Amino acid sequence: MTQMSYMEAIRDGMRVEMKRDSGVYIAGEDVAQFGGCFGVTAGLYDEFGPDRVMNTPISEAVIVGHAVGAAALGLRPIAEIMFVDFMGCCMDELHNQAAKMKYMFGGKAKVPMVVRTPCGAGLGAAAQHSQCLESWFTHIAGVKTVMPGTAADAKGLMIAAIRDDNPVMYIEHKQLLGLTGDVPDGEYVVPLGKADIKREGSDVTIVAWSWMLQKSLAAAEKLAAEGINVEVLDPRTLVPLDKDAILKSVSKTGKLVIVHEEIKTSGFGGEISAIVAEEGFDYLDAPIKRVAAPDTPIPFSPILEQTFIPSEEKIIEAVKALF
Amino acid sequence: MAEKKEQLLEMYKTMVRIRTFEKEAIDLFAAGKFPGFVHSYLGEEAIATGVCANLKDSDYICSTHRGHGHLIAKGGKLDLMMAELYGKSTGYCKGKGGSMHIADVDLGILGANGIVGAGMPIATGAAFACKYRKTDNVAIAFFGDGASDRATFHESLNLASIWKLPVVFVCENNGWAISNSQENHQNITDVSDRATAYGIPGVSIDGNDVMAISEAAEEAIKRARKGDGPTLIECKTWRHRGHFEGDPGAYKDPKDQEEWLSDAKDALVRVEKKLIELKYANKADLDKVKADAQTEVDAAVKFAEQSPDPDPSEVLTDVYTV
Numbered sequence: 001m002t003q004m005s006y007m008e009a010i011r012d013g014m015r016v017e018m019k020r021d022s023g024v025y026i027a028g029e030d031v032a033q034f035g036g037c038f039g040v041t042a043g044l045y046d047e048f049g050p051d052r053v054m055n056t057p058i059s060e061a062v063i064v065g066h067a068v069g070a071a072a073l074g075l076r077p078i079a080e081i082m083f084v085d086f087m088g089c090c091m092d093e094l095h096n097q098a099a100k101m102k103y104m105f106g107g108k109a110k111v112p113m114v115v116r117t118p119c120g121a122g123l124g125a126a127a128q129h130s131q132c133l134e135s136w137f138t139h140i141a142g143v144k145t146v147m148p149g150t151a152a153d154a155k156g157l158m159i160a161a162i163r164d165d166n167p168v169m170y171i172e173h174k175q176l177l178g179l180t181g182d183v184p185d186g187e188y189v190v191p192l193g194k195a196d197i198k199r200e201g202s203d204v205t206i207v208a209w210s211w212m213l214q215k216s217l218a219a220a221e222k223l224a225a226e227g228i229n230v231e232v233l234d235p236r237t238l239v240p241l242d243k244d245a246i247l248k249s250v251s252k253t254g255k256l257v258i259v260h261e262e263i264k265t266s267g268f269g270g271e272i273s274a275i276v277a278e279e280g281f282d283y284l285d286a287p288i289k290r291v292a293a294p295d296t297p298i299p300f301s302p303i304l305e306q307t308f309i310p311s312e313e314k315i316i317e318a319v320k321a322l323f
Numbered sequence: 324m325a326e327k328k329e330q331l332l333e334m335y336k337t338m339v340r341i342r343t344f345e346k347e348a349i350d351l352f353a354a355g356k357f358p359g360f361v362h363s364y365l366g367e368e369a370i371a372t373g374v375c376a377n378l379k380d381s382d383y384i385c386s387t388h389r390g391h392g393h394l395i396a397k398g399g400k401l402d403l404m405m406a407e408l409y410g411k412s413t414g415y416c417k418g419k420g421g422s423m424h425i426a427d428v429d430l431g432i433l434g435a436n437g438i439v440g441a442g443m444p445i446a447t448g449a450a451f452a453c454k455y456r457k458t459d460n461v462a463i464a465f466f467g468d469g470a471s472d473r474a475t476f477h478e479s480l481n482l483a484s485i486w487k488l489p490v491v492f493v494c495e496n497n498g499w500a501i502s503n504s505q506e507n508h509q510n511i512t513d514v515s516d517r518a519t520a521y522g523i524p525g526v527s528i529d530g531n532d533v534m535a536i537s538e539a540a541e542e543a544i545k546r547a548r549k550g551d552g553p554t555l556i557e558c559k560t561w562r563h564r565g566h567f568e569g570d571p572g573a574y575k576d577p578k579d580q581e582e583w584l585s586d587a588k589d590a591l592v593r594v595e596k597k598l599i600e601l602k603y604a605n606k607a608d609l610d611k612v613k614a615d616a617q618t619e620v621d622a623a624v625k626f627a628e629q630s631p632d633p634d635p636s637e638v639l640t641d642v643y644t645v
């Protein structure tokens with residue numbers, strides 16, 4: 001176990017796999033000597049050299065598109081897209097190419113690639129550099145979507161994502177890069193599709209991931225002081241989704257609040273609500289609640305941005321409304 | 324000759340206003356007055372100035388993440404810009420956009436842009452509308468060397484060339500795309516070579532020579548207004564600062580940095596020398612221009628600081644046109 005930041009943990013996950021498997025390489029804008037816009041790949045160029053950590057031009061379509069081709073030939077690319085907002089510039093490569101090759105080719109191809117990209121608001125980076133967008137990717141059959149909310153998960157999910165034989169969107173959160181935690185050494189794998197109860201409780205289940213996991217844990221502390229015992233479940237990966245874990249938790253608490261930073265309409269909270277309504281209706285003794293951002297682009301002004309981002313207060317309010 | 328004097332003095336004023344605004348913005352950002360990203364235009368002032376000197380109010384520009392200079396050169400008001408940097412309700416975008424999204428559609432400024440290379444298709448579309456409506460207005464797309472690697476660049480030049488659209492593509496080649504040098508991100512030294520692939524004129528010019536830029540832009544804009552189609556102009560320059568404020572620019576060779584910031588190369592110092600040499604102005608005249616710009620910028624800061632924050636309910640407005 002080593003104490004490290006979420007950012008170091010992502011890097012450690014990549015490093016472990018790059019050492020173990022010579023087919024793993026990193027390509028993206030400014031990822032080499034510069035270490036990436038947020039410093040996540042810092043040092044990897046020095047460690048692994050210019051053949052395995054490569055700067056690309058500003059050409060998102062070919063960053064993701066080349067990864068599809070390379071992965072189809074058996075390499076394991078980690079393609080970095082500097083902000084998840086820029087995925088719009090390479091969606092065809094993900095949703096029509098990477099995601100569908102295996103199926104369209106009758107199972108005769110595999111595309112073991114990772115697209116690593118940061119998401120999230122709170123930096124005053126405005127409408128085109130602050131989004132989350134995970135439900136874009138969960139809506140593409142053939143792609144897996146991973147959203148770590150702690151340092152240990154950041155490492156374990158990275159290793160699992162690289163080892164997975166499918167295209168994986170690995171979406172890290174900008175606000176979490178400095179978050180520290182104990183991270184297991186060596187080949188630590190967190191399997192995709194396995195949720196984690198981050199806080200046990202009996203009165204209400206909160207399902208939250210990424211930055212909102214941390215906000216929900218903080219809200220749960222405050223609610224505990226008021227006598228409400230919250231269980232916080234982190235799905236860690238949205239596709240595949242550990243719905244059994246969610247249903248089990250709701251069967252225990254009878255109440256469900258889903259928290260996400262994406263806007264509410266067509267956010268992944270809608271999917272989780274639907275699953276619980278379909279398969280766990282009898283467990284519920286209150287309506288399902290969603291806490292999410294309003295259906296707007298992300299504003300620049302700090303006061304507006306803070307209004308936009310789901311807050312601890314809003315989570316607390318939503319939970320209390322169920323009692 | 325009187326006209327030339329007027330023009331050069333006007334361009335000098337614009338360059339000084341850009342430089343003064345940018346220096347102030349850097350200091351204010353460093354002092355924590357506003358969050359977000361600030362991409363400084365210091366060193367590249369001649370390009371926006373030389374190009375926009377040839378535009379009418381009814382012409383259009385599409386800017387970039389490094390947009391302050393383009394906006395000022397197209398007539399953007401410093402107080403409304405500064406208020407936007409501060410995220411205030413009086414800013415150009417009511418505080419919703421910040422540095423990377425300042426726009427003034429009434430002035431033909433179709434926005435700074437946070438997505439690299441996104442302005443070129445939009446400028447192409449603006450040029451299409453200008454032609455469709457049978458006006459002689461034109462659109463300018465500003466973009467960097469890095470952006471010329473995006474598909475949007477190639478698709479825009481191609482479409483504009485076959486439809487003979489009144490658009491001028493102005494590449495600000497400052498040698499860098501964040502930390503990636505031009506030689507590492509493209510296999511050519513002149514971005515203008517790419518014009519050949521689309522059968523349109525392409526020129527490479529000194530991006531720190533405002534007169535040369537103005538002349539090249541004049542020709543391209545004339546051509547566009549006449550209906551002869553697009554031109555690619557590459558202006559070779561250097562950004563004085565890091566990619567954004569907070570980036571120390573450690574990847575630059577200090578010798579290059581020193582050379583480009585020297586009086587011999589600095590775009591603003593070069594105009595000053597020219598003005599004095601041609602006896603269009605004396606030192607006192609130049610000092611007055613600088614003092615006026617500082618006064619204007621100071622007033623803009625005061626306006627921004629005294630302006631109210633947006634009301635939180637503003638989060639929900641202006642999502643759709645109703």
Ligand SMILES: Cc1ncc(C[n+]2csc(CCOP(=O)(O)OP(=O)(O)O)c2C)c(N)n1
Nearest residue numbers: 086389437438439467468469470499500501
């Ligand atoms: C589509 C897209 N990819 C990447 C980025 C991140 N980014 C912002 S500016 C920049 C470099 C741009 O270089 P260039 O076009 O040469 O303009 P300069 O910054 O040098 O003015 C990058 C990679 C972005 N904003 N949009």
